[in-house]
Amino acid sequence: MPASSATAGSPMEGRLLLTNVKPVSFGPNAPSSSIDILIDADGKIAEFGPSLNVQGDVRRVDGKGAWISPGWVDLHTHIWHGGTDISVRPQLCGAERGVTTIVDAGSAGEANFHGFREYIIDPARERIKAFLNLGSIGLVACNRVSELSDIKSIDIDRTVACVNENRDHIVGLKVRASHVITGSWGVTPVKVGKKLAKILKIPMMVHVGEPPALYDEVLEILGPGDIITHCFNGKVGSSIIEDDDLFELAARCAGEGIRLDIGHGGASFSFRVAEVAIQRGLLPFSISTDIHLRSLNFAVWDLGTTMSKLLSVGMPFDKVVEAVTISPASAINLPTENLLSVGTRADFTIFELADSDLTVIDSMGYEARLDKLFEPHWAVLGNEPIAASRYQPVKPETSGAIAPYSYR
The missing domain is CATH 2.30.40.10 (Urease, subunit C, domain 1)
Structure with missing residues (x-):
């Protein structure tokens, strides 16, 4: 080319x-x-x-x-390579994939953000921003050691201090709200995170997955500017097309300014959910990969491939491009106007x-x-x-794939 x-x-x-x-x-x-x-x-x-x-x-x-x-923005990645057991090197999902701004979604917490800044953010040629994990340890041993097992996992004072000391890099807080992380603690971490986000005047990104917490409960806590990631997941109890009340709530909240983010990942995107939601007029605010070592060679590959999936289930071309440019840029307070102007x-x-x-x-x-x-x-x-080019897995991991989904 x-x-x-x-x-x-x-x-x-x-x-x-x-x-x-x-x-x-x-x-x-x-x-x-x-x-x-x-x-x-x-x-x-x-x-x-x-x-x-x-x-x-x-x-x-x-x-x-x-x-x-405008340069593509991937709003949900995991790139604290060496600091967590799931993160990829930023070079795998950054400029060489067409992405000029990479946003890490909670790989680091207050206890190890300094390392993420020194070893990943500072040397990168791409712009890197981050949502700080509410749990102090972040995703050091993702899902094997929960970052939010109980209130002792959170140090409120140190989290506030970390954000204030790194406002040029930290754009919000991240909470994973699903039972594999919080157990019986349910939606309480989301409430704690929202309180801190209000104090700090920053948005919060919340991962929705296996309940509890319920997707519905999370939406009721969030406000304009906050982000639901994995918005079109297909998990039982967390799919917006299996419950009409949840769909209507999600649509209302999106209209009021809560941002719905794809966050594809290894377990959190369904062709069917995306197609039905888009047919019913509910488009995602942003398209992101949730790229990590367990999704890279399985379902995700890269941002360009993820964009193509949304196009294939009915999202218009111009809306797909907006969802990786001006929309995610606005969510993290990057400029969205006059991007093609002399002097910019x-x-x-x-x-x-x-x-x-x-x-x-x-x-x-x-x-x-x-x-x-x-x-x-x-x-x-x-x-x-x-x-730049799309990522090409040496051996795509599609073993166990289910029969083709008919979305046309």
């Missing part, structure tokens, strides 16, 4: 020219046809428009008619929507064939173009 005279990953100097790219998700005043974008040596947009006549030394990336959007630092993903016959599975093990795929080709960070 695109070729460039730049060497991906090497230190960049001078100007960069992106040619023949079609803007999407930049707002109503953005150009609607193919343009060129000139980025100066400081990584800021210097000029854009059709067929720019740029003189002098400049590195070029030929978009060949591909789409260009360049942060883009160049991608195409390619024909496909790829067979994939959801977290329930159901197979589906995708006829369209979001294929990232470049991540652009300032004046650095980074070649």
Whole structure:
């Protein structure tokens, strides 16, 4: 696909020219046809428009008619590699997959966030943000050692201090509300987390799964700006299409500003739930992978593949792109306006929507064939173009997959 005279990953100097790219998700005043974008040596947009006549030394990336959007944001990942037993290296799911902002969803708690910051956030070329786990130890030994077994798992004073000392990196609190984590403690950790989030004036992301706590109970506690992740899971007692009252509650809460996030993961996305919800008019606010070592080679692979799954069950193209750009950016207080304006630092993903016959599975093990795929080709960070592609598992783990799910 695109070729460039730049060497991906090497230190960049001078100007960069992106040619023949079609803007999407930049707002109503953005150009609607193919343009060129000139980025100066400081990584800021210097000029854009059709067929720019740029003189002098400049590195070029030929978009060949591909789409260009604000940089993709993955709102739910686990990248505290070495600090937890499930986290992947950020390089596996970042710029080389078209993702320019990676958000870790609770891998670190207050007791070990300093290590996450020093060893993962600071060295990364991508922007990395984090939801701080309410449990002090975070996901050190995920599901084998619960981070929220009882009130002794939470140090309120240290959690508040950790957020206040790291507000440039921490964007909210994360609570996992399911019985495999909290046991008989139920919804109480969500209440404690919400109290702290109010004090700190930050949102909370809540994982919903096997009850208790009940999805319904969690929604009643949250408010505008908070996030439900795993919103289209297919677990008994936590699926929004098995209970009309829950569906209506979820739709009402979404209308009032609670954000529904996909959080695909290894156990938390159902083709059927997503298709029915979208047909009934309930679209997710954001699309995220919940990528970790147990989902990477199984159902998830990467953000582009996850986006393609939502497209396949009826989510419109423009809404899919919004759900990985301006929507998640707004959830973590990143700029969402004037992203294609002179003087703005360049942060883009160049991608195409390619024909496909790829067979994939959801977290329930159901197979589906995708006829369209979001294929990232470049991540652009300032004046650095980074070649990107979808993740290709050496041996996809689809053993035990259930017969194809008919969603057409």
